[in-house]
Amino acid sequence: MQSTPRANRLAIAFFGRRNVGKSSLVNALTGQEVSLISEVPGSTADPVSKSMELLPLGPITVIDTAGLDDVGTLGAQKIRRAKDILNQADLSVLVCDAADPDKGLEKQWLQTMARQGARILVAENKIDQAPDPAGPDWLPFDVPRVRVSATNGQGLDLFREALVALAAQSPPEPSLIAGLFPKGALFLLVAPQDPQAPKGRLILPQVQVIRDILDHGGLVSVAGFTELDEQIRSLSRRPDLVITDAQVFSRVIDRIPADWPATAFSIIMARAKGDLEVMADGARSIDRLRPGATVLISEACTHHALKNDIAREQIPRLLEKKAGGALRFELTAGNDFPETVARCDLIISCGGCMITRGHFLSRLKKAVAAGVPMTNFGLTLAYMGGYLDRSLEAFQ
Ligand SMILES: Nc1nc2c(ncn2[C@@H]2O[C@H](COP(=O)(O)OP(=O)(O)OP(=O)(O)O)[C@@H](O)[C@H]2O)c(=O)[nH]1
Ligand SMILES: [Mg+2]
Known part of the structure; x- marks a missing residue:
């Protein structure tokens, strides 16, 4: 024995x-x-x-x-x-x-x-x-x-x-967010439905966060960005956490009191699917990108790209501006992920809402083993927008 x-x-x-x-x-x-x-x-x-x-x-x-x-x-x-x-x-x-x-x-x-x-x-x-x-x-x-x-x-x-x-019991998938707060915690969600969003339903990270809050006995107030002021006025107490779409983070921060903890859906996903510290460092490594560097953009699902797509247009544009010249972009989608990533200088993934934590972690491990920084879309926007530290405070 x-x-x-x-x-x-x-x-x-x-x-x-x-x-x-x-x-x-x-x-x-x-x-x-x-x-x-x-x-x-x-x-x-x-x-x-x-x-x-x-x-x-x-x-x-x-x-x-x-x-x-x-x-x-x-x-x-x-x-x-x-x-x-x-x-x-x-x-x-x-x-x-x-x-x-x-x-x-x-x-x-x-x-x-x-x-x-x-x-x-x-x-x-x-x-x-x-x-x-x-x-x-x-x-x-x-x-x-x-x-x-x-x-x-x-x-x-x-x-x-x-x-x-x-x-x-099988080990639980760690709670996305609500398990970190007491029952009855109040979450203010800012979820603008832009043209990229699917018709007639919410995008998966929003659905998953709302479900997680309900499962943990939390309270949710959800509105689009244009209703934010009214939404804030409707609250009878300070929310325990504001969770916003990353694309409007800086505008949300400007409108809420400075002492309200705030983060983005994609930062919650980074924490739940990967490793928040490693991926926040991955975002900070953007400073080291130089013209000609290779950036792998990895999406875990396949979808039709619309104009101004975050993966194909917004992020590449921001990165090239920051690096001061053209970068080489590789794009993978769905189950595709390169066997070796050592040639890359940075990997930027989606939030990974469609794949399991184990699957996401296997990609992150590959990056870490090759010494390649990896982050996700939301963390990238947070870093480039100058609010990364503010959005991580909720997890310290
Ligand atoms: N009355 C009572 N005393 C207890 C009980 N369990 C432990 N004790 C007493 O509490 C004291 C600490 O017990 P330990 O088992 O050494 O506690 P511990 O948590 O391992 O402590 P550390 O190793 O110092 O962190 C001892 O004097 C025990 O006899 C209990 O169920 N009832
Ligand atoms: Mg002891």
């Missing part, structure tokens, strides 16, 4: 503040002394992992981690380690102290977990000291939760069952 390859084992990682009972819960769940337990906060300094058989889950690796609320430089390193482990884990258990009313760090960490597309279980531990759930529910979004006591074993069976149920 111990020889089951690690990749075939279910990795279950435990996260939480110091002293909430992560190690105690790992030991209680497994019936083994995996980790040292003590009343001194910070007793688990480095991640501890152990492979074992845990019925009915089968072969697993449990990973116990150091507290997320550690302070100082070492603390920052520990948090980075914890994030690495989050990426490796199949199931992520967030342990908290049921009796502690301060759940600020837990809410933040849950957002981080959701952003990574983690399968999450919340374990409220030490219920022997907090028999009744106190106060209003603190969970920022729907997520399975169990109440347990590692010390007296209460709730452990339910905890095991919840893990089994979670393991049976």
Whole structure:
């Protein structure tokens, strides 16, 4: 059994503040002394992992981690380690102290977990000291939760069952955006329907964002650009996020208060389908384009190009102006994507709403491996328009 390859084992990682009972819960769940337990906060300094058989889950690796609320430089390193482990884990258990009313760090960490597309279980531990759930529910979004006591074993069976149920679920596609906000969050969408838009329906990124907001219990106000002032006046509170079509971003920014977080549909897509940081750097690399450079424009679907098409006309025009001379453009559409991209100086992709995250990432990986910067249309417009940093603030 111990020889089951690690990749075939279910990795279950435990996260939480110091002293909430992560190690105690790992030991209680497994019936083994995996980790040292003590009343001194910070007793688990480095991640501890152990492979074992845990019925009915089968072969697993449990990973116990150091507290997320550690302070100082070492603390920052520990948090980075914890994030690495989050990426490796199949199931992520967030342990908290049921009796502690301060759940600020837990809410933040849950957002981080959701952003990574983690399968999450919340374990409220030490219920022997907090028999009744106190106060209003603190969970920022729907997520399975169990109440347990590692010390007296209460709730452990339910905890095991919840893990089994979670393991049976396929990993979620990370939420496009709404999963990063509490339920009831208000989104103001600016979605002008220009001549490029298909007749009688919204374009897919808009549909997907609206659906994501509804799925996560959010509220949406949608209007075209010309109605923006009226739309703003109709709100009874400040929106949690303004999401606009990239092409009118600068005009939207001019009209909304400076402290309203704002981003573009395509930036949300970059975050959900690819890697926002890498692709924002890709946009910044536009500064390095010189006349004669090769730019690959990649669209994930095939459609009829209309006049002033963003991929074929708008972006090439902007880039050539910036580079100060003619560039070489290659265009691919649909499933076509070059086998090797090393000859390119830059790749600019569409948002990728028609392809899966895995598919998009395989293209991004190819670019990264070849040392070629890659970005998308919206990030390109954001950078060229001078509002890239403003549109990324919502994700910091
Ligand atoms: N009353 C009670 N005490 C608990 C429970 N679980 C853990 N403890 C106690 O809480 C303290 C911390 O437990 P640990 O398991 O070391 O906590 P940890 O989260 O691993 O802590 P660090 O490794 O320091 O981050 C110990 O004194 C445990 O005995 C519980 O369910 N009820
Ligand atoms: Mg510990």
